[in-house]
Structure formats: structure tokens, C-alpha cells
Amino acid sequence: MPLATAELRLHRRAPIGRELHGMLRRQILRGVLRPGESIPETTLAERAGVSRTPVREVLRRLADEGFVTIIPQVGTYVAPIRLAAVYDSQFIRETLECRTIRLAAENLTEPDAAVLRANLAAQQASLEAGESDAFFDQDDALHACFVRIAGRPAIWQVIQGVKSQLDRVRYLSLQSGDWPPVLVEEHATLVGHVLAGDAERAEAAMRAHLRTVFATIERLSRTNADFFETPAP
Amino acid sequence: MPLATAELRLHRRAPIGRELHGMLRRQILRGVLRPGESIPETTLAERAGVSRTPVREVLRRLADEGFVTIIPQVGTYVAPIRLAAVYDSQFIRETLECRTIRLAAENLTEPDAAVLRANLAAQQASLEAGESDAFFDQDDALHACFVRIAGRPAIWQVIQGVKSQLDRVRYLSLQSGDWPPVLVEEHATLVGHVLAGDAERAEAAMRAHLRTVFATIERLSRTNADFFETPAP
DNA sequence: ACTTGGATACTTGTATACTAGTATGCCTCT
DNA sequence: AGAGGCATACTAGTATACAAGTATCCAAGT
Secondary structure, three states: OOHHHOOOOOOOOOOOOHHHHHHHHHHHHOOOOOOOOEOOHHHHHHHHOOOHHHHHHHHHHHHHOOOEEEEOOOEEEEOOEOHHHHHHHHHHHHHHHHHHHHHHHHHOOHHHHHHHHHHHHHHHHHHHHOOHHHHHHHHHHHHHHHHHHOOOHHHHHHHHHHOHHHHHHHHHHHHHOOOHHHHHHHHHHHHHHHHOOOHHHHHHHHHHHHOHHHHHHHHHHHHOHHHEOOOOO | OOHHHOOOOOOOOOOOOHHHHHHHHHHHHOOOOOOOOEOOHHHHHHHHOOOHHHHHHHHHHHHHOOOEEEEOOOEEEEOOEOHHHHHHHHHHHHHHHHHHHHHHHHHOOHHHHHHHHHHHHHHHHHHHHOOHHHHHHHHHHHHHHHHHHOOOOOHHHHHHHHOHHHHHHHHHHHHHOOOHHHHHHHHHHHHHHHHOOOHHHHHHHHHHHHOHHHHHHHHHHHHOHHHEOOOOO
16 A cells, blocks of 8 residues: 555745745835835836746735736736725625524533633733734634634635725724724623623624724725725716 | 717727637536546637637636636546536525516516516427527526516626526436426516516515425436535545 | 837746755675 | 666756836927
């Protein structure tokens, strides 16, 4: 028997210019690259010290994710935030996460509980230290944790893919915002209901939590109008 | 005033080798290209009469969609159907569509009703004519229609992206299967509840409908074992 | 003063050449 | 005969060269 081609698969040889993707995505998310800004392939290529080929592949993927707009013989631009896409993202995320947190509340085990508590503590620390970037990541981590506890870890991949547009709004609001304390409280409420195994309340709290964005979207679309797509006349 | 750069945007100049993507996707879906089969970039390129560059971009996207597996310096292969991915797809699809059909039942207008009835009639025709490929498309069209009626047309894009793996199973079952009559009946039930504006029953029927795949997955994973990933030992 | 025509610079799309890593088959050595 | 090492062929990754379309600017004509 031929050893079944070894399931070790440390095939991890050359993880491509995947870093480029993360870098650009982060820069767009954080507004370093502003909507409407032109980002030619050649510029990005020489800036990163690579050729156009890998840059192109990264840009294609970013276009699929809605971060850039590629116009065939014209140019590549940072995409504006489309309000319609934000609302769609919110709808999908709410639908999926409200269902998964129910499962999480029912499937909780003790080690998971510890992770949740640790995450909350870390959020509190970030809040007091004023580190909004860290909080941004911990927020994601908590939600990912719920999905994992629910026994559907792969679903988080989908949610992450969908909430791209939401993340841009979220980052803007964290920057210009005074509401992190509220978020930490809501997270604490979520964790509390999950720890108590109360699926019903957990779902309701999640729905309310995810809908807090609505309050800020309108404000942000005026405060940072240059980030948003100008609605059709 | 500069005419606002004209919103006509017939920018539709060169829709790339997008056809290639559709062609490969269809061939994998229908089993023309079988799981495990090697599909080198060069082969695909010369077969399509183009260069490797556009082929590569198509393959990258297919890899993102889970249709092919790219191993860096080794080769590109048609991906097997991963049962875990199928179950995840089902979960997501059920979650999203159960919610949207509720909205559809509440938002229905008369023109939409006509479209639904027409779709059902077309399905019946395909069934009697034994055209499984046409039925496959009409099935999709009906579900897309529900999502559109719900007022969230963009959500269908997400569902379509997620259900790739499910589609492969669905196609297999349509080929080897005797159950289209059941599906048409279920579709009729769905449409009936939506037409009646009964959100509760519509959702329940949708859940039951989407879960019919479970019945066939196990059978298919034995009948067509070569299409599925061999579970870890 | 305004429009219109065309030359030019710049963009992405595509093709080709080169690099590097992997698998395979053959040969040699034990 | 079997096991191990080595040369070769093939793969995707990357870089570069070429093609095709677009926007811009300037000049000429009305």
C-alpha cells in the first residue's frame, strides 16, 4: 500500500502575493486609499516591487469583493461604498448570525465559555486603551467565535466575504465615533445570553446589535460623503 | 454644466474571457470534467485558442468557488465534491431563502404572481418533455424570483455563489434521478403559499423543499463515489 | 468664443519568455 | 531483485513585451 500520499500536506510552499491582497484590502478599508482614487496596475506593481501579473490577480479578486472597480481600457479605481450593498450585507449577516447564535447558545461547552470571557476582557482593555484597531479585530473575533461554537466554522468565511462593505462603514464609525462603549456592552449582553443558554434572547440581542449600524449609516453618508456613491439623480 | 459624464455607460466594450469561466464551470458542474482530472493551464489555453493569462484568472476564480484545486508547482485539478461544503451550503441557503420567502409572501404583487405561474407551467413542460437541463435552470429561476420579489435581488448573487457545491449534487441527482415530479409538486406548493400570502407555511415548505437534498446526498456519495472527496481515514 | 478634429499619453487586455519547484522514470549501487 | 539517487519532463509562478482601447490636450476651423 502506497501510504495514501501522506495527509501531512505541508504543501505550504509559496503563498503567493497573498500579502498584497491583504495590504490593499486593509488600506481601502481604512481609507488610506480613498474612493475614486486611481490605482493603476503599474503603480501598484512597482510600489510592491513585483510585476503586473500578480497585481492583476489581486485586483480581480478585490473587484469581486467590491473594493475596486475595473474599467477595461480606462483604469482601476477604489470603489465607493454603495449604500444598497451595505444594506444587503446587513440583511445577510443578520440572517446568518441570528441563526448561528441560537445554535451557539445550545451547543456551548465550558472551554468555549472561557474563550468568550477572555475576548470580552480584551475588548474592555482595548476600549480603555483607546485602541480602536485592536477593538475592530476583537469584534470580528467574537462573532467568528459564535459561529465556530455553533458548529459551522465555515460559515464565517461566507459572512466575512459578504460584510466587506459593512466593514468599511464600521471602520469609519469607529474612527469618527464615540460609541465603542455601547458595543462592548452589547457584546457582553450577547455573551451573557449565550452563556445562559438562552437562544431566544441571544438571537434578539444579536439582531439589535447588528442593527446599530443603521443609526450611523445615515450620519456617516453625510459626514464622509466622499466615501459613498452618489445616488442616481 | 458638464452633463454629469452621462449615465448611459454602455461601457460594455470587452467582456473578457468571461465565457471561459462559464464554460468550465458548466463542464465541471455536469461532470464533463470529472473530479481529480488534471486540467493544466496550457491545455485549457490552447484548447480555447487563447493564452495562459486569461485562463489563469479564470482558474483562480474557479478555485475561489471551490470548483478546482490549484497546487502551486504541481498542477490544477477538478475539485471533488466535499460533503462538508455541501452541508454548509445547504445551511446557508436554507437560512437565507427561508427568510426571503417570508418577505416574498408579504410583498407579492400581481405581475409577480403571473411570473410565478408562468415558471411553474414551464417546469411542468420540461418535466413532461424530459428536459432535465431546462428544468435545472427553471428551478434556479424560480428561487431567484422569490428573492427578487422579496425586494432583495442582490441576495441571489450571494446564494448562487454559495450553492456551487450544492449544484453539483443537484445535477448528479437530476441525471440519475426519478424525482423531478416531486420537485415540481414542491415548487407548486411554495408558489401556492406565496400567492396566498401565507409567510408561515411558505417558510416551512421552503425548509422542507431545500432539505430534500439530504435524502439523495448519501445515496449519491455511494453511487458516484468518484465524484466525492474520500473522507479522512 | 466655441466646437471639432486629431495626435499623444496612459490604461488594461493579451501573449510570450523565463524561473523555480515537483513528480516521474531510469539507472546505478547494494 | 530491491532500494536509493539522479536526470528529465512537466507544472504553475513571475516577469516582460506587445496590442487595443480611452481620455486628454492642443490646434485649427467655424
